Amino acid sequence: MNKGPKREITHKRVLSIAFPIVLANATVPILGLVDTGVVGQLGDPVPIGAVGIGAIILTAIYWVFGFLRMGTTGMTSQALGAGDQGEADALLSRALIVGLSGGVILILGQSLIFTGGFWISPASPAVEEGARTYMAIRIWSAPAAIALFGITGWLIATERTRAVLILQVWMNGLNIILDLVFVLSFGWGVGGVASATFLAEWSGLALGLWFCRDVFLRPYWNAWARVLDRARLWSMAAVNRDILLRSLCLEATFVSFLFFGAGFGDVPLAANQILLQFLHVTAYALDGFAFSAETLVGNAYGAKNRRRVRRASILTSAWGLAIVIVFAIGVAVFGPTVIDWMTTAEDVRIAAKDLLPWMVAAPVLGIAAWMLDGIFIGATRTADMRNMAAVSTALYFAAVWAFSGFGNDGLWMALLVSLVARGVTLGLRYPALERAAD
Numbered sequence: 001m002n003k004g005p006k007r008e009i010t011h012k013r014v015l016s017i018a019f020p021i022v023l024a025n026a027t028v029p030i031l032g033l034v035d036t037g038v039v040g041q042l043g044d045p046v047p048i049g050a051v052g053i054g055a056i057i058l059t060a061i062y063w064v065f066g067f068l069r070m071g072t073t074g075m076t077s078q079a080l081g082a083g084d085q086g087e088a089d090a091l092l093s094r095a096l097i098v099g100l101s102g103g104v105i106l107i108l109g110q111s112l113i114f115t116g117g118f119w120i121s122p123a124s125p126a127v128e129e130g131a132r133t134y135m136a137i138r139i140w141s142a143p144a145a146i147a148l149f150g151i152t153g154w155l156i157a158t159e160r161t162r163a164v165l166i167l168q169v170w171m172n173g174l175n176i177i178l179d180l181v182f183v184l185s186f187g188w189g190v191g192g193v194a195s196a197t198f199l200a201e202w203s204g205l206a207l208g209l210w211f212c213r214d215v216f217l218r219p220y221w222n223a224w225a226r227v228l229d230r231a232r233l234w235s236m237a238a239v240n241r242d243i244l245l246r247s248l249c250l251e252a253t254f255v256s257f258l259f260f261g262a263g264f265g266d267v268p269l270a271a272n273q274i275l276l277q278f279l280h281v282t283a284y285a286l287d288g289f290a291f292s293a294e295t296l297v298g299n300a301y302g303a304k305n306r307r308r309v310r311r312a313s314i315l316t317s318a319w320g321l322a323i324v325i326v327f328a329i330g331v332a333v334f335g336p337t338v339i340d341w342m343t344t345a346e347d348v349r350i351a352a353k354d355l356l357p358w359m360v361a362a363p364v365l366g367i368a369a370w371m372l373d374g375i376f377i378g379a380t381r382t383a384d385m386r387n388m389a390a391v392s393t394a395l396y397f398a399a400v401w402a403f404s405g406f407g408n409d410g411l412w413m414a415l416l417v418s419l420v421a422r423g424v425t426l427g428l429r430y431p432a433l434e435r436a437a438d
Contacts, residue, residue: 009296009311014319017156017295018288020165025284031172035193038183049123050130050190057117057131058138063251065102065146067243068095072153073294074380075239080157081302088157089220092212093227094236095150103143110139130190137194144205151208156291157298163211170207175200242382249389253396253418260400260411268408271351274342278335278359282327283370289320290374297378306437309379313430317371324363332360351408358412365416368423376426376433384429392422 007013035055039047072095079087106113114135118128148167155163175196182192215221226232261272293316300308339352369392376385396418403410 017292020161021288024165024168049127054131054134067240068149069153071240076157077298078302081299086220099147100143106142134194141198141201144201171204242386246389249393270348293374294378309437366419372426388425395421
């Protein structure tokens, strides 16, 4: 097909993709605060625990489908770079099929999901009953929630990140308003919080489809021979499988980090939880530039333009590095004050401040891993991502053992080892990625 004119990769283009994502991510923790806050007004700790556990279980299940967002972005951006609009549109249809089907499977298997969730995370009978009420309502929006991964990935690949921002603000804003109405005005309690999320997610799917409406005006989205082509489906499955395995490795690192931290006692565990929030904020900020890398590298990769692949990698990474330097300085200067805001327990404050230097170092040492993830997703070099994640996870567990004599500091050292290892190993594979773009 005609590949058409190629837009130059500029700082402005990088920022136009990144900033809406950064702003969209900023709305995510606000919703969690409101969900907790409205049930907190009921004067009973049970609803707070029920919403917390129910949300954690469902979020963990939905997280498994996160591959759909990343895989869709990489493959769609490559299709557009190659000038193949038909394949780009077909990828949206495939993502919707996978997302909606995955949601239906979760609805059908909800009994097993709930039982397994409470086996892993047991709670008091009252909290468990409330959590079951919450999940029994929210599970019915699973098709919408998972399909939105695909829509978001497709919008990012087409550089419509303002639409992603609007979509996120709409969903979270509606969710917050309905939280207040259903819980505080109607008195629906835990069921009200779940109903608010249910309606917000289905409305989000409708809005997301509206943002993609131009696809449905072209003849490719329902060209079923192409959409359901076995070779293309297998290629999509292979990419998504690798991303899923990579993500499971990273999840094993962070979950075990919490478990190992718990072994040092309540105070170190609490300090680690506080400091992890700094890491999450850094990741939210970097997401915008990692997504820019996914889109621009994928576009250049699809066009088989090695020079543009390199330029996209350098420009997006330069902006990512600038952001982490600002964050590192911010943590060093304002970190103690933020810790004081987050807890009134003096022993936890002291423990967290003692560990703060690791959080100054973490963004700088982890920038290569975060940005190379975006670059490799754009190039759909997902086997490399899977393999290097496995290597870094193995090195993390080895470092936990090696640094066990240093207590909680040793645990943070091991986590940083895993970040550095992932960045270094992916960096060693980057030349092969560039060569494959010729």
